[in-house]
Amino acid sequence: MITNISLVSVWVRDIDESLAFYTDVLGFEARDDITLGEDFRWCTVGHPSQPELQVHLTTPSKPLSGDLIGAMQRAQAEGGLPGIGLYVDDCHAAHAELVAKGVEFIQPPEERPYGVEALMRDNSGNWMVLVEPRDYSPEDISRSDFE
Template identity: 75%
Template sequence: MITNVSLVSVWVQDLDESLAFYTDVLGFTPQDDITLGEDFRWVTVTHPSQPELSLHLTTPSKPLSDELIAAMQRAQRDGGLPGVGLQVDDCRRTVEELRAKGVEFLQEAQERPYGVEALMRDNSGNWMVLVEPREFTPEDFEGSGIG
């Protein structure tokens, strides 16, 4: 029986640069960095407050087809791949802290029925959402244009 989610893959362009971004900028902790064979490296990070969930930083490579690798690399260059959602305790403060570290924001912190949300990119162009959650009901979405 499935008990939990323990690993989520994030497609990145460069493992070393992404490892530095996720640890130095976002505050994750390096976990695994293992070379497996000539052309595959297993790199994971965890967040100190959620060590049971690892982010697997990986580049588009074999065993994916050459066509899929090329398509994913194009999507990365265009900034069109989704990343992960990150819960924050103060979205506006977090935006300012990350902006000071050079993070690109696509959407400023905005009030939503479910909390305060901002949209950023990691250093590989992945969209990442920051959410300062609050309790909500389905009625909170009526007339919001969301949902």
Template identity: 70%
Template structure:
């Protein structure tokens, strides 16, 4: 029986730069940085308030096919890969803090039926959503606009 989600992979362009971004900018903690043979490095980070969930920072490569690696690299270059969703206690304040650190935002904080949401990119171009959640019901979405 599955008991929880423990690992999520985020594909990045450079392990050292992404490790610095996730720790220095976003506030995650470094977890693992292990060489597994001459050509593979296992790098993970986690958030201090959620020790059971690990983000695996990975560069597209073997055992993926060359075609898949190339497609992922094209998606990375275009900034089209999804990343992760992050809950925040104050989306507008977090937006200001991250903007001051040079984080690229695709969408400034906006009120949504489920809370306040902003859309940003990590340093590899992955989309990341920041959400200051609030309680909602399906009826809250009637007539909602997400422009």
């Protein structure tokens, strides 16, 4: 029986630069960093409060096909790949702190039925969402909240 999610992968342009971004800017901790052959590096980070969840920082490479690698690299260049969602205690304060560290935001903090939300990009262009959650029910959300 599945008990939990233990690993998510985030596609990055450069593992060293992303490792620095996730640890120095976002406050994650470095975990595994192992080179496995010429074309593959296993590099993970995680949030200190979630030891059971690792974020695998990986570049588009083999065994993916050349066409898929190219498509993913184009999507990265356009900033079109999804990243991860992060809960925060205070979205406005987290936004201000990350802006001061040079993080690019797509959307400043905005009120939503489920909390306060801001959209940012990591240093590889991946979309990341910061959410200061609040209690809600599905009935609290309407399509017009996102138009």
